[in-house]
Amino acid sequence: MSKTGFRLENAWHPIEGDPSGGFVFTLVNLTDTPISDFKLAYTALTRVMDNPACENATFLLRNANFHQYAPPAGFVLEPGASWRFTVRGLWRPAKHRTDGAKSAYLTFSDGTHHTIDVADLMLEGRVSEPQKPLLPEGRVTEPFSLLPWPKQAKLQAGETPVVLYPAAGSTLADVKAMDTVLSLHRRLFSAAHQPFSLIAVEQGKAIRFQQSGSLAAEAYELTFAEDEIVLAYGGDAGRQYGLTALAQLHDGARRNAALFRFPGSGTITDEPRYGWRGCHLDVSRQFAPAPDVLRLIDILAWYKMNVFHWHLTDDEAWRFEVRAYPQLTTVGVMRGPDEPMLPQLGNAAEPVGGFYTQADVAAIIAHASELNVEVVPEVDIPGHSTAILAALPELVDGQEAPDSYRSVQGFPNNALNPAIEETYVFLGKVFDEMVELFPSKLIHIGGDEVADNTWMASPLARKLMEKEGLDGTFGLQSHFMKRIQKMLAERGRSMAGWDEVSHGGGVDPDGTLLMAWRAPEVGVELAKEGYDVVMTPGQAYYLDMVQDEAWQEPGASWAGTVPPHHTYHYEAVGDFPEDLKPRLRGVQACIWTEHFLNRNYFNHLVFPRLPAVAEAAWTPRERKDWDRFSALVRLSPTL
Incomplete structure (x- = not known):
């Protein structure tokens, strides 16, 4: 039941000779009290023109997305009854359920305002199709969770280490960068297995950091071997992106082990397509x-x-x-x-x-x-x-x-x-x-x-x-x-x-x-x-x-x-x-x-x-793959 005591139903219908069509609004009184001498306001992106044609209502005002109407003089909306009115003179047709009223309220004769519930916009006179799936199931030919996909990757699957940790001799800056990406992962996936530890862990694997003057600031290279991973980077951003790639690889292998693996050997050479x-x-x-x-x-x-x-x-x-x-x-x-x-x-x-x-x-x-x-x-x-x-x-x-x-x-x-x-x-x-x-x-x-x-x-x-x-x-x-x-x-x-x-x-x-x-x-x-x-x-x-x-x-x-x-x-x-x-x-x-x-x-x-x-x-155009993306993006964090 409506929490406010009123609900505004709204629908759009096509009109022959008018490509913009028209609205039908119905205000339902679910309270035990009749109301009269009120005004109805709603907000909608499908706006009316300055002098819309109304039946059973008087148009009062429009300011951008704000619209206001009044019922006929002397009208009383009894409990359980409804007030229906129509509007023509829209700037454009409604095409989707979010094109109708987004919010509404009543203003009573004493100047008080009362929010009312609003239903989705309905479609009259045409078939309302349901939403379709937006993504195919997707498939991966290389079992590695990396999004965006790197410029070059030649990887062989191996066992997933418990965590990755900084090798002995890592600088404070390297460890801080690792902590930054670890904190990022924990904020985005608070219930997932963490990819990094700042100290050596049994069954983990070490990351050895190498700054390289031959790499651009946002570029990085990863080399996977049995005993360690080498991360070469050009600048702070490149180091972060390399660590983020490692976190993604580990996260995917942990959260969907049936589809993704962690690299046991191979290389990634990566840099962005655009600045x-x-x-x-x-x-x-x-x-x-x-x-x-x-x-x-x-x-x-x-x-x-x-x-x-x-x-x-x-x-x-x-x-x-x-x-x-x-x-x-x-x-x-x-x-x-x-x-x-x-x-x-x-x-x-x-x-x-x-x-x-x-x-x-x-x-x-x-x-x-x-x-x-x-x-x-x-x-x-x-x-x-x-x-x-x-x-x-x-x-x-x-x-x-x-x-x-x-x-x-x-x-x-x-x-x-x-x-x-x-x-x-x-x-x-x-x-x-x-x-x-x-x-x-x-x-x-x-x-x-x-x-x-x-x-x-x-x-x-x-x-x-x-x-x-x-x-x-x-x-x-x-x-x-x-x-x-x-x-x-x-x-x-x-x-x-x-x-x-x-x-x-x-x-x-x-x-x-x-x-x-x-x-x-x-x-x-x-x-x-x-x-x-x-x-x-x-x-x-x-x-x-x-x-x-x-x-x-x-x-x-x-x-x-x-x-x-x-x-x-x-x-x-x-x-x-x-x-x-x-x-x-x-x-x-x-x-x-x-x-x-x-x-x-x-x-x-x-x-x-x-x-x-x-x-x-x-990702370079030739490295993009829609099916792979469709599989990988299902691991995406959301707001």
């Missing part, structure tokens, strides 16, 4: 507590990924402490019916917040650094700035109509105005604190999804356009980005951004890293313009995308269907001409969290596709 092996996490839409962030970084390290791109701000919230502007994490982080920002993306009557203190940030960076993972912070500007403008209304041109443009997500007037000088004062103080917190030489400044007509109703922006000879929204955006680039350079930092940073004339490509997300061919065009590129196309590497076309499969679908098989086989370098390949820095998975309402959704959508990106980032 940038990244994973992005959006913590603005859905807040991830610090322990979850730490565990995700652990998983990245387990798969030899080396960049954590932390998307810390967006329309929905500002998530890290800035001491110069405390209102960013008081006003700019709160969503709720009576808060500065309305509920979005699964929020209901209870106010929600959440942010990282500077101490939290420092601890997360220190943890990542120990695992050779670089933390690249993102402050998404000039668009996606609703939270900033809610906290700092002085950054708004007061002469501009308050709803003169909307973002693709439906947020009104959500971009920082390039013509307001206080904008740069604000960002300068933010950057000052960021460079003290984040050691990365890159600061990601977003730059994506600025609506075509942004700032065109701002007299201040119009005046700046005339003074500087700028052409429209994207000319203004380029002017803004060039100033930001200069501000970062003055602080010893370089700019990273999404591919739209190149719009309107872009910025100086020298030292600028852009991420191609809209389509694979965008990356090639950026490289032609002189930018260094990370490939992260939504069509392959966005881990919020649905993995199957079935209605029951959760996730977004704007970039199409992205099954694990496609993510695994996608070749980022495929369309790059030979002379542009040096511009391709690497690849990155992106975890956008609009659909991530709980940990089960997270794990279902992120795995096995995150390990698939990790193998694409590390």
